Amino acid sequence: MKLIIAYIQPEKLNDVKQALYNKQVFKLSVTNAMGCGQQKGFHETYRGADIEVNLLKKVRLEIAVNEDFVQPTIDAIIAGARTNKIGDGKIFVISLDQCIRIRTGETGNEAIG
Amino acid sequence: MKLIIAYIQPEKLNDVKQALYNKQVFKLSVTNAMGCGQQKGFHETYRGADIEVNLLKKVRLEIAVNEDFVQPTIDAIIAGARTNKIGDGKIFVISLDQCIRIRTGETGNEAIG
Amino acid sequence: MKLIIAYIQPEKLNDVKQALYNKQVFKLSVTNAMGCGQQKGFHETYRGADIEVNLLKKVRLEIAVNEDFVQPTIDAIIAGARTNKIGDGKIFVISLDQCIRIRTGETGNEAIG
Amino acid sequence: MKRLLLLSGVIVGACLLLAGSAFGQEESGASEAVAQAAEVVAEAVEPGPSLEMFTVNNVWMMVATFLVFIMHLGFATLETGLERAKNATNILFKNTLIPAIGLLTFAICGFNIAYPGDTWSINGILGFAGFGLHLPEGGGTSAYNVGYTYWTDFLFQGMFAATAATIVSGAVAGRVKLLPFLLFSTIYVAIAYPIVVSWEWGGGFISESFHDFAGSTLVHSVGGWGALMGAIILGPRTGKFVNGSVKAIPGHNLGLATIGVFLLWLGWFGFNGGSVLSADAEGTSFVLLTTNLAAAAGIIAASVTSSIVQKKPDLTMALNGCLAGLVGITAGADVVSPLSAVFIGLIAGVLVVLSVLFVDRALKIDDPVGAVSVHLVCGIWGTLAVGLFRMDGVEDGSFISQLKGVIAAGVFCAAFAGILFLALKYTIGIRVSREEELGGLDIGEHGMEAYSGFQIFTTT
Amino acid sequence: MKRLLLLSGVIVGACLLLAGSAFGQEESGASEAVAQAAEVVAEAVEPGPSLEMFTVNNVWMMVATFLVFIMHLGFATLETGLERAKNATNILFKNTLIPAIGLLTFAICGFNIAYPGDTWSINGILGFAGFGLHLPEGGGTSAYNVGYTYWTDFLFQGMFAATAATIVSGAVAGRVKLLPFLLFSTIYVAIAYPIVVSWEWGGGFISESFHDFAGSTLVHSVGGWGALMGAIILGPRTGKFVNGSVKAIPGHNLGLATIGVFLLWLGWFGFNGGSVLSADAEGTSFVLLTTNLAAAAGIIAASVTSSIVQKKPDLTMALNGCLAGLVGITAGADVVSPLSAVFIGLIAGVLVVLSVLFVDRALKIDDPVGAVSVHLVCGIWGTLAVGLFRMDGVEDGSFISQLKGVIAAGVFCAAFAGILFLALKYTIGIRVSREEELGGLDIGEHGMEAYSGFQIFTTT
């Protein structure tokens, strides 16, 4: 089991969700986050004082999947999120030791989906 | 050392915290998140146009624990969060390589608690 | 590759970012979180009823780095965040299996930076 | 939902049916204006206020009317700010509908119940001058009243009427079902409120001895009794009282709440200032003085009391204190000295804080905005204060007659509201499901969030 | 940005240049007041209103002026609340500038186009009494008008003027570029609006037979046509219509939106009440009555309609319903019976909901706040309703002449707004880039967030 973490542009969330659905990935968790990457920030000014805004709004996805879903999930995220512009985001994959469904107590592969 | 991630219903947070305290787990971090799982979303309408809301409000817990606290922590989360209704949530367990307390620089098992 | 997660005091974020820059760590993601640790909460009252606030505002950093950047990153976080007061926070290190840049499809060490 | 349609149908139906007969008579109203204006000029020769004075008076009353109107926005924002974000849309919806319902039902029947003239069915207790608005002979001139036209009279009184229902809204926020609440409001404002008003301002059985200048009892405690019965019958919000301990459920937007209180204070310039029923310079300015001194005193007293009792000064208590002072001075604004006004306000400010705590801790009644403490407790206090503080030479308003008035209104309103809420409870139900409550009434009743896109973290 | 400077230069330049000639004449205005006051006293002996009556009238008109003024805050908050958080600063900025631009351009030329007196260039269609404000002989006394001074006249009308531009603002929110929008507003309010006004209130070619009491057509549909053309020419916001299906783009702050509607309702006390142009007791109070009944009826009807059509009662529809009722009654507030006012409001309330859905679903025009439905559709409805509901004895306002007026204003405004928007589109461009739109106009146009620090989660 893997935990896939992805940072994407907020406005691509709907496309990514659609792409995931197409690959039968229905479960995911979303947080809003701010990111600092290759994408340059922008300058805000407020009452004449400069603010360098280098934390840009991003959406963070967390998706736990079984091994055979890892690649499809990654593909789907890329399909949904890629615009070829700087700021498109990153995907991180982590090994998941265990997964438990709170409602039933099921564990492991059964619990994940 | 393990990192335990759990998604629960927002209104169960207090119960889960209580259950964790009972098991001597005092440290945790909380983020608000939105989740997409077996629980069906609901329909909002706004000025006659439909919105299918399938990202439901969840609370995300992150708890780093030593090995011997893993099971008690999981048990506590389940005890506090379970309602037997769809949407109760999931628990994920990840291996933690290292843990450092910023204040003291302590590392490993000492730092975690 | 490692994923470094850190919880710090919100007001130290700018210092931590500066310290990371000094160590050539330019990429990171930030979420706002609430934490429960050694730091005691405070009491709010609202219309005479007590609220024990034990979830304090924290900032959560997530930084994916190559092996050789792990220690510098940890050092930088500590340098920026330490005040020697309770509540300074924690750093957690997790093994990262994979990293993919959405824009280019690059993977692994190349994708991380 | 179906029920809402039903209600709506009933309201609209009633509107249409009744309105036909109701509004019929004055069809030619405005077009007669010119003729009547001429008449007025003629009359100006006879004794009676000059056309100029009548016009000034009417201008003042119209100003007072829009000030009272804006109180509805005050109530809406105060109540919204003091409840949780997840119920904001619901509260705003209720408070937008209430003035609409209030005005229309007051046109259909309320006005003619409140001011039955000589059409009493039960002498001094219940009268009804018929459905709808009928411009009386000379209704647009000072022949109707030296202070205002018939239309101004109706509008000013109509704006008052809806406040009684709005007061209830705050106490039942966060768990009441929309349709039964609107039904309650409609009936309460259409029947209960005007009946009580008729007893005093309509010339009824307490009008001789009771003194309630602008409605500490007639408006505020009428609303307050409804609030109390509603809060009791509904029960507390989930999470308010847990294992015998009282939990705070903080309001989500204190800026909105503060806007609400300032708008209510502003509205009181018209609520009390307009209750002089003319622009009489000394009368109106005196009333504005006592009103403002009491509000100021209420703020100070509540802030101090809250600092002592709660350790830190509580903004929501200061805001409640302002309203407490205003409600307190409303009964006697014209007959107490400025110094007494300050005292009445100070005591109201102390009272409201203690009452909020008492309602919470001792009575374990959940009143999210403090409506019971502000409107009922301070409404009673203000009414009785007339008996204690009235200036020499004021004939009505002895403590005993004040007490009688308070009791009469209280018994009637508590019974009426109680029965109505219970009837609704055991028929269509008055409380949303626990799940809907936890998820918020905005989604449950309206499928719509008040703060779309904002990350809101609520565990209550 | 450069363009904004340019515009600003133009505005300020125009200000300075024109103002020199424009304001020159009345330099000694205020200092003549004393002399004129004496005159007035002298005149008081002759027929004409007494100084007292003149003063009351003028007070009422000044009150009406500040009520209309506060409508600009109403528009600002309503529009802001119904769009997304990321565009809030931009909307607030636009709505702060519009009254400023409106007042200044109205002083420079608008007032003298709207009220050309006998300086018609094209008879009854286009006139211009010259640049700037020139206090006429006796302009501070009742010799100018029984109801107000020249200054009051200008201010009251000037506050009206800016509303026409504000209405457009709502329909183009979320994607229009700041500078071209301000250019559009400046020209529309300086030229188009006053021309239409001159046709009716300025004594022009429809003034005999057309009846538009306070501007269902002259103000609201003028704004509404601009809104419609703007929304069409700009195209929908990104994400509004996706693969033929209509997506909701929820407003971010319904509390703000509700404040907006209540302030607009409040403002209508002055918008309609002031359009009596004196404090005449019967006239003003009658107009306030019809106005308020229509607003209340609009709320009820829109709530019911929305409950039926949308399954759950939609707060934003109830709010639109209120405005719909108000816009609807504006043309005939003085000539329809109270019962008719209720009907006009009810129909407007139904109409506005259906129109919002129709514009969205059938026309696929993206109007974030419903400006077209509220101001254009209900403005037309209200104007025609005069023909259907006017009381016996009212001479102007037959259905046919109402229709003619609607068409005249419509053709002119649609053409004017359409050409102006297209001209801007093909010169400096009127729409922000897709990227700026996605990131929000607050950052794009102002480099500033409206809710600094708040975590806002928007995927649209």
Place this chain on the structure above:
Amino acid sequence: MKRLLLLSGVIVGACLLLAGSAFGQEESGASEAVAQAAEVVAEAVEPGPSLEMFTVNNVWMMVATFLVFIMHLGFATLETGLERAKNATNILFKNTLIPAIGLLTFAICGFNIAYPGDTWSINGILGFAGFGLHLPEGGGTSAYNVGYTYWTDFLFQGMFAATAATIVSGAVAGRVKLLPFLLFSTIYVAIAYPIVVSWEWGGGFISESFHDFAGSTLVHSVGGWGALMGAIILGPRTGKFVNGSVKAIPGHNLGLATIGVFLLWLGWFGFNGGSVLSADAEGTSFVLLTTNLAAAAGIIAASVTSSIVQKKPDLTMALNGCLAGLVGITAGADVVSPLSAVFIGLIAGVLVVLSVLFVDRALKIDDPVGAVSVHLVCGIWGTLAVGLFRMDGVEDGSFISQLKGVIAAGVFCAAFAGILFLALKYTIGIRVSREEELGGLDIGEHGMEAYSGFQIFTTT
């Protein structure tokens, strides 16, 4: 906390003690109304304003009073919106208490210091007519003043008084301790403000030659000096100036800030319109005209200036520009031509932007809302502008006498505020701890968040 109790005790104690003697005399006030009304009628035969005219005047002054009242909500929302979310409760609390403190202290002593009549202790500089409100003979009639009753006089002036303290509030926001701030406000509004007022409006030593129509100097710069001294003595907010560079600390709610400015603009209809001290048609309408033109010009000029200097148009600067224009016109609203009003507003709008930048960058004084730039800089500008722009025939207000007045008020206020702030600093302390500041004053001083449940991400 303990100190707050102390303060509260002092205030309430003072209230009770002084009030006893203070309010004693007019106990029978209202009850004499009828008798006096009769008198008035009798008097109407003699020269003097007719009862009608007196009543109109008084109505206008009461309207002006509530307009000035609502400015307090404007200040509250503007200041709250321009500071961070974590300090919102604190700011709202301060701004709720200030009008209460202002009104009560003005009743206790301020009014009688400001208007000492013939009780000067130091001729033309310091007088005191005794504690409390004492209805003078005929105080409810035109024998007191042709424009208003004694009660109206007090209320209108009392509403003004509190604004001076509110202005200070904005400049010290985000780091001042609650109790010392309230102490400062109480003393400043009870003593310093009325002394300065007495010099001009109370008939003191500058009243012959100085012209300050509605208080560019007497109100705004009095507040502005307090703001300046407070901001200097407190020092900047943590994080404002870091290693010599100026950091932005963005306000958290620009919608709230915009509401604030529009309410202030609205309030200025009464602030300036009421300062005519009667409803005189030409006088009031002229003043409203100049006031509104200056506000509009201020918005335009500040927007343009900000677009040039800051590259993008800054909403908060446009808002400040509006207030700048209003403050600027306040001294000369009655004696400058409309064209001059536009110029005064334009210059004020430019000035305020440059001043904000100068205060930030050159002086390194941290003034979160721009109170110094708006009220002090533009207050001085407006006062001097009278000397430059007054119309022919205006006798007072030469540049030199204006300058003298500005200096007199400035020296006194800067000294008074400086000493008072320093005294508080070295006794009870005026600044919260760094930790409390970082965590926010809402938690620190009130244990309560303004936006409970909202996720707010602040690193400053």
